[in-house]
Amino acid sequence: xxxxxxxxxxxxxxxxxxxxxxxxxxxxxxxxxxxxxxxxxxxxxxxxxxxxxxxxxxxxxxxxxxxxxxxxxxxxxxxxxxxxxxxxxxxxxxxxxxxxxxxxxxxxxxxxxxxxx
Amino acid sequence: xxxxxxxxxxxxxxxxxxxxxxxxxxxxxxxxxxxxxxxxxxxxxxxxxxxxxxxxxxxxxxxxxxxxxxxxxxxxxxxxxxxxxxxxxxxxxxxxxxxxxxxxxxxxxx
Numbered sequence: 001x002x003x004x005x006x007x008x009x010x011x012x013x014x015x016x017x018x019x020x021x022x023x024x025x026x027x028x029x030x031x032x033x034x035x036x037x038x039x040x041x042x043x044x045x046x047x048x049x050x051x052x053x054x055x056x057x058x059x060x061x062x063x064x065x066x067x068x069x070x071x072x073x074x075x076x077x078x079x080x081x082x083x084x085x086x087x088x089x090x091x092x093x094x095x096x097x098x099x100x101x102x103x104x105x106x107x108x109x110x111x112x113x114x115x116x117x
Numbered sequence: 118x119x120x121x122x123x124x125x126x127x128x129x130x131x132x133x134x135x136x137x138x139x140x141x142x143x144x145x146x147x148x149x150x151x152x153x154x155x156x157x158x159x160x161x162x163x164x165x166x167x168x169x170x171x172x173x174x175x176x177x178x179x180x181x182x183x184x185x186x187x188x189x190x191x192x193x194x195x196x197x198x199x200x201x202x203x204x205x206x207x208x209x210x211x212x213x214x215x216x217x218x219x220x221x222x223x224x225x226x227x
Contacts, residue, residue, distance in 0.1 A: 033214050042121070042204065042217035043160070058214050090159060105150060105162035106215065 002026050006091050006109035013081045013116050021076040021112050023091030031096045032074040033058075033106060034066065036087040043090065049074055050096070081116045088113050119143045121218035123205050128224045129195055137190045137221045139205035150215060151179050151190045152204040160204055164190070192223075200225045 007022045025032065030051045035043040045058030049068040063085060065077040074093075078085060092106040121141045129135040141149070148167040152160035166172055166181035166188060178191040190203055202222050206215040 035217075040219065042219045043206075043215075045214040045216075048214045059216075105165060107162070108159040110159050 004091055004093055004107050004109035006089075006112050008112060009110065010113045011115070013078075013114065015081060015083065015116060017081050018077070018079050019081070021078075021089055021091075021114070023074045023076065023109060024072050025074075025091075025093040025107070026072065027093060027095070027107065028071065029093035029095045029107075030071065031094045031106075032068065033092045033094075034064070034074070034076045035090045035092065036060065036085075037090060037111075038087050046076065046089075078114075083116050086114060086116045119207070119209060119216040121205055121207060121216060123203075123218040123221045125219065126222045126224065128226060129192075131195055131197060131225055131227050133195050134191065134193050135195060135223065137192075137203050137205075137223065139188045139190070139218060141186050141188070141205070141207050141218075143186075143207050143209045143216060145209045146183060147208040149179075149181055149188050150206045150208070151177075151188075152206060154202045154204055154220065156201075163203075195225050197225050197227070199223065 004025045033048040034046040037043045044060045047066040049055045052071050055066050068074050089112045091109045094104045094106040123139045150165050151163040153163050154160040164179040171180045176193045181188045202220040204220045205218040
């Protein structure tokens, strides 16, 4: 099992460029998440999805978009890159029973290190 | 709002015991997680508490008091490979995403 796979691992963008961070999981998890982690700060939730076709905003969604056309894939789109979006981006997934007690941990990918110059 | 506090850095000696504390104030509570994160790597799951009390898993234990909004992670028989950041995270009452503390950087000295 590959778990959660993120590509690319590293990327440098110019201000105003766009790009898509890819995330795929092979664990048949229904929930998927995108976080960003800045130095000395905790992970912040950008967007999440509870299943194919359903997405919702997290704590810091501005400047990002997501889609969830399949259970496996949850790409994150930056339309107009800004220096404030320089960060490490982590994708995670988990299996959750909606409305039930959920003790399943989130499994994280290895991250994408993104620099905007 | 959500607020999670944990110490920024701690130092301990190989073979010893260390306790990392976490206090939280969140709107709703559906469980508290501890993750380990080595520098440049992804967070990996250590433990989960949703009821008051102690959960033990080998060298690692985690405690929760919901009335006090308090948890700790206890690491025994410390090894050099335990040098890492330890992240406290709370699952709130709404979305299933986690709210993370800033992490505690644990340094193990010989």
